[in-house]
Amino acid sequence: MRSLIDIVDLTVEEIEGLITTALDIIDDPKKYSEVCRGKKLATLFFEPSTRTRLSFEAAMYELGGNVLSVSSGASSSASKGESIADTAKVVSCYADIIAMRHPKEGAPMVAAMNASVPVINAGDGGHNHPTQTLADILTIYREKGKLDHLAVGFCGDLKFGRTVHSLIRALSRYEGIKIVLISPEELKLPSYVKKDVLQKEGIPYEQTTDLLSVMPELDVLYMTRVQKERFFNEEDYLRLKDSYILTPDKLCGAKSDMSILHPLPRVNEIAVAIDSDPRACYFKQVLNAKYMRMALILKLLGLEAEK
Ligand code: NCD
Secondary structure (H helix, E strand, O other), rough: OOOOOOOOHHHHHHHHHHHHHHHHHOOOOOHHOOOOOOOOEEEOOOOOOOHHHHHHHHHHHHHHOOOEOOOOOOHHHHHOOOOHHHHHHHHHOOOOOEEEEEEEOHHHHHHHOOOOEEEEEEOOOOOOOOOHHHHHHHHHHHHHHHOOEEEEHHHHHOOOOOHHHHHHHHHHHOOOOEEEEEEOOOHOHHHHHHHHHHOOOOOOEEEEHHHHHOOOOHHHEEEEOHHHHHOOOHHHHHHHHHOOOOHHHHHHHHHOOOEEEOOOOOOOOOOOHHHHHOOOOOOHHHHHHHHHHHHHHHHHOOOOOOO
C-alpha cells in the first residue's frame, strides 16, 4: 500500500506516468468517469483550505467515487484530544483513501504509519505540499513542453512556503535546472532544504532580495504568499507581507514566454492587471491540480481506466 507524504516518494518515472494519465483524462474525461465507483475518499483538513480540499473532492467525484469530509479540526474529535494515529485508524474503517492537511509538520506521515489505506499529504505546516507540486509540474510541462533545462525563480516567503520546498525537491531531479531564490532576508529558504536538496544534488542556485535584477533570466517565476499563519508576531508579518508585488511594469525585463505561477490564494503578490497577461498561469494551475489529483488517486488505489 502506497502513500504520498513527500514528493520524492514518487520516482521521476512515476511522475511522468501521472502526467500521462492526467493528459489522457483531459483528453477523454468520460473514460474515467466510473473508475472509482464504490470507492470513498476522506478529506481530513485540520487547517483552512478552499482549492486543495475542493479539488480533491472534485477529483474523486469526477472519477465516479464518493467523498467523506472533515473541514476543520474544531468540528472533529481532534478537538476532544484524539491522536492523529487513532484518527487514521478510525477513518481507515470508513474510507478507501485519505487526504490530510494538518498544521503540524509530519502529521500526515504519522497518519500513514497508522492507517490501513493510502494517505496523501495535502499540506503539513510549513513543511511539504506534494500534490501542489504535481499541479505545478503539470503546469510547467504543459506550458514549456519539458521539465528540464529551465531557470525557475521562487519569490516571496521561501521560509514557510511548503509549496516551494516540495517543488524545489521535485525539480532538483531534472537535468539543467537552475534555481533562483528571491526573498527578504527573514524569509530565506531554510538551510535544511538548501543542504539536503540543492547542495546535495549539485543544483546551481542564487539568492537575492532583488526580483527585477534576476527577472530577465527566468523561464518560470513562482510567486508565493507570505504565510501569515506561521508568523509568531503580527508586526513581522505586516512589515514583510508586501515585500514583492508583481505589477505589469515589473515584467518589462522578463522573457516574453516566462510562465508566472502561484499556488494561490493570492493576497497582494500579483496585481490583478497581470491576470490577462498570456504569461499568467495560476488559474490554469488550479485546473491542472484536479487532473493530477485524479491521476494520483487512481495510482494509489491501483485502478486504471479501461483501454
Ligand atoms: C498553498 C498552501 O496551502 O500551502 N495553497 C494551496 O494549497 N494551493 C499556498 C498558500 O497557502 O499560500
